[in-house]
Structure formats: structure tokens, C-alpha cells
Amino acid sequence: IERRFDAVFGAVAYHFRLLFQELFPGGHATLRLTEPPPLSEDEDEGEVEGEPGTVRREALAGVEILAQPAGKRLQALSLLSGGERALTALAMILALQQVNPSPFYVFDEVDAPLDDANVGRFVKLLLRLSSTQQFIIVTHNHITMAAAEVLYGVTMDGDGTSTLLSVRFEEGRGPIPQRREAVT
Amino acid sequence: IERRFDAVFGAVAYHFRLLFQELFPGGHATLRLTEPPPLSEDEDEGEVEGEPGTVRREALAGVEILAQPAGKRLQALSLLSGGERALTALAMILALQQVNPSPFYVFDEVDAPLDDANVGRFVKLLLRLSSTQQFIIVTHNHITMAAAEVLYGVTMDGDGTSTLLSVRFEEGRGPIPQRREAVT
Amino acid sequence: MKLRRVALSGFKTFARRNEIVLETGLTAIVGPNGSGKSNLVDAIRWALGETSARELRGARMDEVIYAGGNGRGPMGMAQVELTLDNEEGRLPTEDVEVAIGRRVTRGGDSEYRINGARTRLRDLERLLASTGLTQSGYAVVAQNDVDAIIQANPAQRRTLVEEAA
Amino acid sequence: MKLRRVALSGFKTFARRNEIVLETGLTAIVGPNGSGKSNLVDAIRWALGETSARELRGARMDEVIYAGGNGRGPMGMAQVELTLDNEEGRLPTEDVEVAIGRRVTRGGDSEYRINGARTRLRDLERLLASTGLTQSGYAVVAQNDVDAIIQANPAQRRTLVEEAA
Numbered sequence: 001i002e003r004r005f006d007a008v009f010g011a012v013a014y015h016f017r018l019l020f021q022e023l024f025p026g027g028h029a030t031l032r033l034t035e036p037p038p039l040s041e042d043e044d045e046g047e048v049e050g051e052p053g054t055v056r057r058e059a060l061a062g063v064e065i066l067a068q069p070a071g072k073r074l075q076a077l078s079l080l081s082g083g084e085r086a087l088t089a090l091a092m093i094l095a096l097q098q099v100n101p102s103p104f105y106v107f108d109e110v111d112a113p114l115d116d117a118n119v120g121r122f123v124k125l126l127l128r129l130s131s132t133q134q135f136i137i138v139t140h141n142h143i144t145m146a147a148a149e150v151l152y153g154v155t156m157d158g159d160g161t162s163t164l165l166s167v168r169f170e171e172g173r174g175p176i177p178q179r180r181e182a183v184t
Numbered sequence: 185i186e187r188r189f190d191a192v193f194g195a196v197a198y199h200f201r202l203l204f205q206e207l208f209p210g211g212h213a214t215l216r217l218t219e220p221p222p223l224s225e226d227e228d229e230g231e232v233e234g235e236p237g238t239v240r241r242e243a244l245a246g247v248e249i250l251a252q253p254a255g256k257r258l259q260a261l262s263l264l265s266g267g268e269r270a271l272t273a274l275a276m277i278l279a280l281q282q283v284n285p286s287p288f289y290v291f292d293e294v295d296a297p298l299d300d301a302n303v304g305r306f307v308k309l310l311l312r313l314s315s316t317q318q319f320i321i322v323t324h325n326h327i328t329m330a331a332a333e334v335l336y337g338v339t340m341d342g343d344g345t346s347t348l349l350s351v352r353f354e355e356g357r358g359p360i361p362q363r364r365e366a367v368t
Numbered sequence: 369m370k371l372r373r374v375a376l377s378g379f380k381t382f383a384r385r386n387e388i389v390l391e392t393g394l395t396a397i398v399g400p401n402g403s404g405k406s407n408l409v410d411a412i413r414w415a416l417g418e419t420s421a422r423e424l425r426g427a428r429m430d431e432v433i434y435a436g437g438n439g440r441g442p443m444g445m446a447q448v449e450l451t452l453d454n455e456e457g458r459l460p461t462e463d464v465e466v467a468i469g470r471r472v473t474r475g476g477d478s479e480y481r482i483n484g485a486r487t488r489l490r491d492l493e494r495l496l497a498s499t500g501l502t503q504s505g506y507a508v509v510a511q512n513d514v515d516a517i518i519q520a521n522p523a524q525r526r527t528l529v530e531e532a533a
Numbered sequence: 534m535k536l537r538r539v540a541l542s543g544f545k546t547f548a549r550r551n552e553i554v555l556e557t558g559l560t561a562i563v564g565p566n567g568s569g570k571s572n573l574v575d576a577i578r579w580a581l582g583e584t585s586a587r588e589l590r591g592a593r594m595d596e597v598i599y600a601g602g603n604g605r606g607p608m609g610m611a612q613v614e615l616t617l618d619n620e621e622g623r624l625p626t627e628d629v630e631v632a633i634g635r636r637v638t639r640g641g642d643s644e645y646r647i648n649g650a651r652t653r654l655r656d657l658e659r660l661l662a663s664t665g666l667t668q669s670g671y672a673v674v675a676q677n678d679v680d681a682i683i684q685a686n687p688a689q690r691r692t693l694v695e696e697a698a
């Protein structure tokens with residue numbers, strides 16, 4: 001099991017490094033395995049429960065993310081800005097996608113903390129991956145709307161109920177209803 | 185103390201109702217005092233510590249928010265959407281401002297979850313209040329940038345340091361640096 | 369492999385039956401605040417076996433059923449069906465198309481179906497196990513939740529890599 | 534009453550001294566992700582007496598001092614000064630203008646100043662008590678924190694109304 005994990009970890013780390021550079025020009029990021037926590041006193045000496053040969057969960061190495069935007073020192077993830085954190089998280093999700101793609105992805109307003117340049121880079125990356133992968137993204141951002149291949153609108157009627165309809169995007173005016181989707 | 189609280193509560197509730205309607209056309213919202221939690225067994229019978237005449241903190245009524253966007257049934261606040269929650273919170277903050285204005289307000293990307301129409305209503309409200317009140321808002325939203333009377337830009341230099349400079353907003357192009365602020 | 373169709377009725381604000389047909393590529397869902405976009409995302413998570421009412425922003429699981437609105441009474445049942453295209457055989461079943469359904473009535477338990485046949489949650493979880501669509505996967509990212517991976521601890525991140533193995 | 538000026542140096546990414554002069558009305562602060570906008574907001578909260586390193590996204594309080602970057606070494610001190618206009622006399626002091634300062638060195642304690650004179654945090658808190666600029670007030674809303682009022686419990690919301698009394 002450990003050997004399989006190492007191979008997959010290596011692949012995810014490889015893709016994470018590449019995708020981070022695509023989203024953060026001039027930045028660097030890597031994944032690192034943490035030192036497994038030292039076994040506590042009683043574990044060293046006595047019997048460690050569990051079947052023979054299996055490794056206790058706590059004794060396994062964890063995965064750490066090291067992210068360094070351009071020009072900056074390497075610092076704790078918590079100090080990253082709102083947009084930098086979101087973009088780093090998206091690089092990690094897409095690195096996992098590269099190694100083991102899910103049938104589809106649904107992102108609910110993940111572009112909200114991003115500035116225009118980063119929305120542009122993120123959407124460009126999604127479009128590059130979307131020839132073989134389906135992405136569904138809920139958004140209020142006009143850059144994302146303009147880039148999407150298909151647009152669906154959700155409207156709220158007077159009785160507090162929703163209707164789904166197909167829309168198209170017009171520069172400057174935003175989403176315009178096309179035809180009412182056949183509501184069967 | 186209780187009488188003073190009641191008067192202020194009444195004023196905040198009054199402004200909250202009005203501001204909510206300004207932000208949610210056709211919606212209704214109120215503040216309600218909760219039933220103070222019943223005294224537990226031992227408090228009813230025995231001595232309740234604390235100086236005579238003061239009411240124990242736990243025995244005071246709390247403040248509940250009831251918010252109902254247009255067309256919808258009154259439901260728990262947790263079911264509100266991301267944008268509806270943000271807008272309801274802003275109505276509450278501004279209701280408190282109406283009763284006891286702070287010297288200034290700083291809002292860090294509070295417009296991020298709002299759709300274009302709600303950003304427009306929110307910014308219009310801020311401009312209405314800003315003749316007597318100072319608001320500083322960090323934003324990526326072009327509608328907010330266009331409405332602001334003064335714009336400051338923050339840039340990141342190659343060594344990971346920030347510089348503040350005065351900018352102006354141009355429709356379609358976003359913020360453009362004016363002159364470099366005297367960095368003393 | 370992709371999500372072909374989502375059909376829902378009685379689920380949160382989707383009182384009337386609604387259906388969305390999806391292509392490969394990038395699809396954007398747009399609409400005003402409170403119109404029902406995240407409710408649609410919740411419907412997908414619910415059909416995939418979400419067991420926590422809190423994750424769906426409610427206190428009890430039957431709060432997903434349309435509670436009524438201006439001039440319209442509450443409904444008694446919510447149902448969602450997802451149709452997945454399985455042409456590449458990524459799901460461990462012979463079927464080329466897989467319909468995953470879930471239905472709940474007020475005060476009742478959830479009923480799960482795979483291609484029309486009733487099934488237990490455990491069987492649905494086994495079907496979805498290696499696809500990232502599990503409860504700990506990152507294929508569906510809820511609103512305001514994108515940096516959960518950043519806030520997770522190293523052991524939780526390890527689980528993600530293990531699921532990709 | 535308003536905030537007239539913010540001057541900062543050595544604080545997070547504001548290594549060099551920077552100053553922003555503010556008017557009444559609506560001022561927008563704009564810039565790319567990671568450029569330092571929220572760091573400026575943190576500087577204002579810090580000068581107003583913020584005592585929690587976590588609220589400033591760090592683990593220790595001296596993490597607010599510029600840690601260095603590409604080709605530039607770390608600094609040894611951070612300082613921020615806010616100048617408030619007190620013409621209406623809302624702050625309980627005779628001064629028409631009030632400068633609130635805070636400074637910290639690596640491994641050292643914070644030093645507070647009001648109009649240049651050293652003061653204790655308690656005195657600063659007393660000066661700001663009824664203005665909403667306290668640690669539990671809502672005058673400074675951090676990023677991703679706008680609906681904290683919605684998530685608060687009824688007793689916490691009562692405190693807000695009491696502060697307005």
C-alpha cells in the first residue's frame with residue numbers, strides 16, 4: 001500500500017507544481033510529506049494494537065502544501081491572501097483531477113475572491129482541461145460567463161420557486177434568456 | 185439599564201426594518217427579543233450570586249434576526265443564500281450605524297457574494313449615508329469602483345513589498361494609476 | 369464520463385419539476401442572489417449520498433423539501449435524479465448510462481435508486497468509491513468552501529491523495 | 534468624525550513607509566490578489582488594539598513585522614499610526630485630532646501611543662469604548678467575515694445593541 005501511495009503522491013505533487021506555476025506566474029509550490037508523528041512512549045515499548053503488518057493511521061506521513069507567490073518568502077499558508085488561498089486550493093484540486101479524474105466537477109462561486117487577471121488564468125486553465133473533463137461552475141463573474149461554452153440561468157418566481165432556463169452571454173449586458181427550457 | 189437597552193433596541197430594529205427593505209425590495213425583516221432562557225433549578229431556589237439588583241447575563245433576552253426575502257416563507261437564517269446572508273448582515277451593521285455611528289467603517293470585500301443588482305443597491309445606500317459617514321471598502325467589483333468618490337490602489341513590487349498609490353477608475357479598463365503617492 | 373442530466377422536483381426552491389441537460393466542457397450557472405443556484409448544487413450532493421443536514425444548510429434532512437412560498441403550499445416529497453454517462457466504464461457496472469436517484473418524504477427516510485432499482489446508501493457509496501464523488505472528495509466544492517483544502521490538516525490531505533490512488 | 538490618515542512601515546508587506554490620506558465619503562481600495570489590501574485592513578485593526586494573532590492570520594504577534602522577500606531582508610520593527618479627526622468631540626478627549634500609534638519589535642511587546650504619549654492598551658480601549666471600534670464591534674469587517682453577525686448567537690447580538698446604547 002505504501003508503495004502505491006508514494007507513486008500517486010509523486011504524480012499529484014508533479015501536477016500541483018506545474019498547475020501552480022500556470023496560475024501564479026513566477027511562483028513556486030510543492031507538496032511535502034510530513035514526518036510521521038513520533039510514536040508515543042507506550043507504543044514504542046508495548047504491543048501496538050491492530051493486525052500485524054498494518055501501519056497505524058497516526059503513524060503515517062501527512063501531506064503539507066508549500067506555496068510561494070512570486071517575489072515573496074515562503075510563509076505559512078494562513079498568511080496567504082484570500083485570492084492566493086483560493087487559487088492554491090484550486091491548483092491542488094486540479095492536480096488530483098489530473099491523477100484521478102472525477103466524472104464531473106461542480107464549483108460554487110470559487111472565482112469570487114479572485115481579481116480579473118486571476119479569473120482569466122483560472123478560466124483559461126479550465127477551458128484547456130475541459131476537452132476531456134466536464135466542469136460546472138456557479139458564478140457572478142462576467143469573465144467566467146463570457147468564457148463558458150454553455151450557460152444556464154436560474155430565475156426566482158413570485159412564489160419563491162426556481163426555474164432553470166438556457167441563456168446566452170452578451171458583452172456588457174450579461175446573461176440573456178434564450179428559450180424557456182422545456183419544463184416537463 | 186434595561187430601559188435604556190429597550191429604547192436602543194427599538195431604534196436599531198426600526199432602522200433594520202427600513203434598511204432591509206431598501207436592500208431587498210419587497211422583502212420584510214424584523215429583530216425580535218428572545219425569551220430569556222428559563223433559570224435552571226438551583227437558581228430558582230437558591231442564592232443567585234452577583235451583586236443585588238443586577239441581572240445575571242444568562243437571564244437577559246438575546247436578539248434574533250428574522251429575514252424574509254420577497255416571495256419566500258420565513259425560514260431559518262441558515263437557509264438563506266450566500267448573497268442574502270451578506271446583505272442581511274450589512275443591513276444589521278448599518279442599522280447599528282444609524283443609532284450609534286462609528287468614526288469610520290472598513291469593509292473588506294463584503295460585495296464579493298453579491299450579484300450586480302445587489303451591488304448596485306448596496307453601493308447606492310453607502311453613497312446616501314456617506315455624506316455624514318466615512319466608508320472604506322476593499323473591492324474587486326467594477327460597479328463599486330466606479331461609484332467610489334476616491335480610489336486608492338495597492339501594488340506589489342518584485343521584492344514582496346506593497347506600495348499605496350492614488351488611482352482613478354475608467355469604464356471598461358478598471359483602475360488606472362494617477363500619480364505615485366509621495367512615499368516618504 | 370460525465371453528468372448528462374439533473375432532474376429535480378420538490379427539492380428546496382425547485383418545487384415544480386425542472387431538468388438541466390449538460391454537455392462536456394465548461395458550463396456556467398448564473399442567476400440573482402437567492403434564485404436557487406446553490407440549491408441545485410445541494411441537489412447534486414444530496415443525490416450522491418450526502419448524509420449531513422448541516423452540509424445542506426438545514427437542521428433536519430426533510431428541510432430539503434419545498435417549504436412553500438407566497439401563495440403556494442409546502443410539498444410532501446423531494447426527489448432528484450442524476451444521469452451519468454458510463455461509456456468509459458469508470459463506474460463498476462455494465463450499464464452505459466447510470467441513473468442515481470434519491471427521494472424523501474416529510475418525516476420519512478431517504479430512498480435511493482440506481483437505474484430505477486431500490487438500493488442502500490452503502491451500495492451507492494461502493495459504486496462511487498473511486499470517483500472523487502464521495503463525501504470526502506473534492507469534486508463538488510460548496511459556496512465559500514474552496515479553501516477547505518488549505519485549512520485541512522496534513523492527515524486529511526493524505527486521505528485525498530489516497531483516494532486518488 | 535473620520536479617519537484622516539493611516540501611516541505604516543515594517544508592517545506585513547508594507548516594508549517601506551507608506552501613507553494614505555482619507556476623505557469623508559466612500560473610498561475604494563483596489564489591487565491584485567496578494568498585493569496588500571487586507572494587510573492594510575489588518576494594520577488598522579492592529580493599531581486599534583487587536584490582541585489576537587489569529588485574527589491577523591498569524592501564529593505569533595511578531596509575524597506582523599515584514600519577514601523579507603526577494604532580495605530584501607526582514608525588518609526588526611512594525612509601526613502603524615492612525616490619525617482621527619475629533620472635531621465633533623466624540624472621543625472623550627479635548628484634542629481636535631487624535632493620533633493612535635502602535636509599534637512592535639521582534640520578540641518584544643507592543644507599545645501604544647496616543648498623541649505621541651505612551652499609554653497602556655487599557656487606556657486606548659477606554660478612549661475607543663463607545664465608538665464601535667472595539668474588538669467586538671462591527672466597524673471593521675474582515676475578509677470573508679461579513680456574515681459573522683448572522684452566525685452569532687442571540688446573546689452575542691445583544692452585546693452589539695448594548696454597545697450602541
Ligand SMILES: Nc1ncnc2c1ncn2[C@@H]1O[C@H](COP(=O)(O)OP(=O)(O)OP(=O)(O)O)[C@@H](O)[C@H]1O
Nearest residue numbers: 265266267380401402403404405406407433434435
Ligand atoms: N426547503 C425550502 N423550501 C423553500 N425555499 C427554500 C428551501 N430551502 C432553501 N430555500 C430558499 O432558497 C434560497 C437560497 O437559495 P440558493 O442558496 O440556491 O441561492 P443562490 O442562487 O445560490 O444565491 P447566491 O448567489 O446568493 O449564492 C433562500 O432564500 C431560502 O430561503
Ligand SMILES: Nc1ncnc2c1ncn2[C@@H]1O[C@H](COP(=O)(O)OP(=O)(O)OP(=O)(O)O)[C@@H](O)[C@H]1O
Nearest residue numbers: 081082083545566567568569570571572598599600
Ligand atoms: N509579515 C509579513 N512579511 C511579508 N509578507 C507578508 C507578511 N504577512 C503577510 N505577508 C504576505 O502578504 C500577502 C497577503 O496580502 P493581503 O492579504 O493583504 O492581500 P490582498 O491584497 O488582500 O489580496 P486578496 O485580493 O487576494 O484578498 C501574502 O502573500 C503574504 O505572504
Ligand SMILES: [Mg+2]
Nearest residue numbers: 265266406511
Ligand atoms: Mg449560492
Ligand SMILES: [Mg+2]
Nearest residue numbers: 081082571676
Ligand atoms: Mg484580501
